[in-house]
Amino acid sequence: MHFDSKDLTYDQLVHLYKSLLLPRMIEEKMLVLLRQGKISKWFSGIGQEAIAVGVTQALDEDEWILPLHRNLGVFTSRHMPLHKLLMQWQGNQSGYSKGRERSFHFGNAQHHICGMISHLGPQLGIADGIALAHKLRKEDKVVVVFTGEGGTSEGDFHEAVNVAAVWDLPVIFVIENNGYALSTPVNEQYRCEALVEKARGYGIDGVKIDGNNILNVYDTIKGVKKYCLEYQRPYLVECATFRMRGHEEASGTKYVPSYLFDVWDIKDPIKNFEQFLLSKKILTKEEVEAIHQDLKDYVDVECNIGFNAKPMFVDTDRELREVYAENKLDVRGMQYDEENPSTAGAVKEQRFIDAVKEGLHQSMQEHADLILMGQDIAEYGGVFKITEGFVEEFGKDRVRNTPLCESAILGAALGLSIQGYRSMIEMQFADFVTMGFTQIVNNLAKIHYRWGQSANVVIRMPCGAGVGAGPFHSQTNEAWFVHTPGLKVVYPSSPADAKGLLIAAINDPNPVLFFEHKALYRSVHGNVPEHYYEIEIGKARHVRSGSDCSIITYGQGVIWAQEYAAHYPEISIDILDLRTLLPLDYEAIREAVGRTGRVLVLHEDTMTGGIGGEVAAWIGEHCFELLDAPVMRCASLDTPVPFNIDLENNFLAKARLHETMVKLLKY
Template sequence: MHFDSKDLTHEQLVHLYKSLLLPRLIEEKMLVLLRQGKISKWFSGIGQEAIAVGVTQALLEDEWILPLHRNLGVFTSRHMPLHKLLMQWQGNQSGYSKGRERSFHFGNAQHHICGMISHLGPQLGIADGIALAHKLKKENKVVAVFTGEGGTSEGDFHEAVNVAAVWDLPVIFVIENNGYALSTPVTEQYRCEALVEKARGYGIDGVKIDGNNILGVYDTIKGVRKYCIEYQRPYLVECATFRMRGHEEASGTKYVPPYLFEVWEMKDPIKNFEQFLLSKHALSKETIEAIHQDLKEYIDVECSIGFNAKPMVVDSVQELADVYAEKKVDVGGQKYEVGSKKYEESSVQGSSIYFSHPPVQQSGSVSHIRFIDAIKEGLHQSMEQHDDLVLMGQDIAEYGGVFKITEGFVEAFGKERVRNTPLCESAILGASLGLSLQGYRSMIEMQFADFVTMGFTQIVNNLAKIHYRWGQSANVVIRMPCGAGVGAGPFHSQTNEAWFVHTPGLKVVYPSTPADAKGLLIAAINDPNPVLFFEHKALYRSVSGDVPAEYYETEIGKARHVRAGDDLSIITYGQGVIWAEDYAAAHPEVSIDILDLRTLLPLDYEAIQAAVERTGRVLVLHEDTLTGGIGGEIAAWIGEHCFQLLDAPVLRCASLDTPVPFNTELEASFLAKSRLGETVVKLLRY
């Protein structure tokens, strides 16, 4: 192994050696603790420490790194206290994730580290968002994100690298090629000679290096960092290495030919660098022994602290409270508004702290506009209100989106903030989380709600869980044009809110009026949590109403009492509100009470109970299919909490349990509207 120290001083070389040795000694200690049952699981990086350490040492301390579970050197090089890491590995309440995550599945904004999720690939898109934030702020910084050779087979790798290339983002994609994805060898993973060849396919540069050579990794990343900043381009670095232990300790290494261990033992990153430093007289054997002793003493002291942590205290109230970010905080004893100049000038500018924006006192100026125009107005005013709001989606820039909601936005706000995206829902949703890490808020338009499946993991596993996992806000709004009734068939007509109301950490809103469409969209953009904003396509140009001209919020989580009645209550939302109103107007002989939920997560249970109290008979109406729809949850809650108020069983009226058909006659039969009348009659007969 050839080392080139270039202009590094002996002091710098020794610093790299200590940084390389520390994670190795910690790992050796952890393997002992694992056998003793003091930690439950360990993913060993023994043999490939030079990559994590070299990359981290080559970056500035305030440049984000997105590591994997074999990158202990990232965490130690960022000076994260070992005792707190140990608490994390034990699942202790004093760890970085309060016992909610294991090993390295956590992040920490203070140390500019974003933790992985088990799906591996989705973190690549997050790096794009962080880099985009640097670009928007005109900051000369890069982002480094790790993946394994196995991870390059995932679609998220393709999407993230392609977005970084198309958007000219300063991202360093680091591939740790250690030969095996768990037990799958590279011969069963890809057919190219080297993974770095993939760089050319995306129109970017890349290099393959010896991942066991600490000076080679350090020097390469230093140079790549300079390149990415100077040219505002991404770069791919493939690091050839090997892991000397199993994927994790329980899996063993029987699938690896024994001779490989002999080959790579000779390439040990620490032993070889140690010999080089001895030859350079940067270290002596005595100094090496002293360094080993000092680091082992440090590890023992930190372990004694870590194992003396307070025992877990289970508090379900606190667990529930930590699922969502709070909207109001004090800074210096003062409350600031989102987007205000005082907020921008405050000491927390650019952090993940968000503030409340109270509803505006309406002056009385009102316009009678369509549902679609109300959405556009709310989005436009939000762009004016927040310089840190970025819009992303397919065809949303010059074209204005397939429904023309963002038409004219490029001229008003520029292409940096109104961004056409490649066809890659997962990477863009990941990028939205990356923007949040840097204090930005974003709106992503799904061209159709049906297409959200392509980014499902990002929503339910990254965006939804991140605040619970490590206290990071995700200020992201996902607009979901949805619904049938327009003859668009099974892939452009779903109303799939039920997929998401089951996921803690998300908020789901679904307006039925222009006034609520505007107010709820503004509220969603001001909310520090990920919000799915469902907007029914059939309402876009068919429903009009009075909408206040000013900037205002409609509170998320509060239902709207649409119409008072005595005979029965219809609890519904979205297009269902229109169906219920039309039926009530056509049947004046029935006194129908209508409740528009507006928000599906969280539900307004107080308003639901009040609707039950008013009539004693409840029909839950929604366009979504029956089985697993939110109507079942509402009916169950009423049965559990309001049984004594009922005069009849709660009935549900929903669409057929089939995909949405294309033929308009089949579609009409599919929709819940076709069964509303008979369900009302059935309920009244009890």
């Protein structure tokens, strides 16, 4: 192995050696502790240390890194105390994730490290968002994100690299090619000669290097960083290396030909660099031994501290409370007093779609750090024209057309939030959100609970049937997300609510899915305050008083319920608009039950697994003594949404509202 020290000083070379040796010595200790049962799992990076260490040492300490399982050298090079890392690996309350995450599935803003999730690929898009924030602020900073050779087969890799290329983002994509994705060899992963060839497909540059040569890695990343900043472009670096142990210790290495261990042992990054330093008389054998002893003493001391951590104290209230980030923002818009709407000041009649647009427009005026992203939202104004004219007023930096890649853009939104920005992503149709499902339910939803990072992201979801758009442009899929702790799900039915709740969602430091029924856009009108105001997320709206039965509903269901009540004036119908589906306003639900004793839960979503089942179950469990009849549900058929108008009308819950109401009243 050839080492070229170039202009590195004695102190720099020794520092690199110590930085390279430390994660190896920690790992050797961890393998002993694993056998002793003191830690539960370990993903070994032995043999790959030069990549993590070389990359991290080549960056400024305030440049973000998004590492993987085998990148202990990233954490040690960022000076994270070993005793606290050990608490993390034990699942201790004093670890970085308070016992809520495993091994390296955590991040820490102080050290500018963003933790991975088990799906691996989604973190690539986050790097785009962090880099975009640097670019918007005109900061000379790069972002480095790691992936394995297996991860390059994921769609997230394609999306993230493509977005970085299209948006000219200074992201360094580092591929650790160690030959195996768990047990699957590279010849079963891809057919190109080298993964770096993929760079050309995205219109960017790349290089393949010896990932076991610390000086090669360090010098390459230094040069690539300079290139990325000078030209404001991404770069792909493929590092050839080898994993000397199993994917994790329990999996073993029987699937790897034994001769490969002999080949790669000769290429060991630490042995070779140590020999180089000895041959150049930069270090003596005695100094090498002294460094080993110093690091061993450090590891032993830190382990003693780590194993003397306080035992776990389980606090259910704290666990529930810390699912969401606390809203510490100054509320710049007044709270809308729904009991006294006359206090709202000037109002004007608006369509639902105009109220959404005004809420978004006023938020853009209020928050210079609000970024809008979505397909066709800039010059075209979005398919529903809600952002029409925005790009002329706010510019293309803040109103950004995106490639067709929902996952990477949702990841980028999280990256922006990590950097203190807020963002709104428009799903062209709510049906398309499936392409970014992992980012929403595993990244955005869980990140605050996992390591205290807020995700100030609003995802607008044009949804719903009744417009003859067929199975893939008509779904109302809120139930998919109501099941996921950490998300907030909002679904307004009136123009005033649409504006006030959208502003509140943008001010909220948690991820909010904001459902907008397409059929309401131009059919529903109402008085809307002209000023910038909020309606509190998590509070239902009492639409209409009645004594015979209560309809609990939301979205289009509110319109159906009002129309039904007008058509059957002889029935005294009470209507509650939930507005927020996560978290639910249980107090308002209980009050609705108490007003009539009979409850019909109405929603456009299909019956099975719909939120109506959750509401009905909660009422049965907590309000049984108030009921005069079983809770009835009225929902759409358990079929995909059909295209033909007659079939669609039959599909919708509205077709069965009367028969369900009659059944409830006759009980």
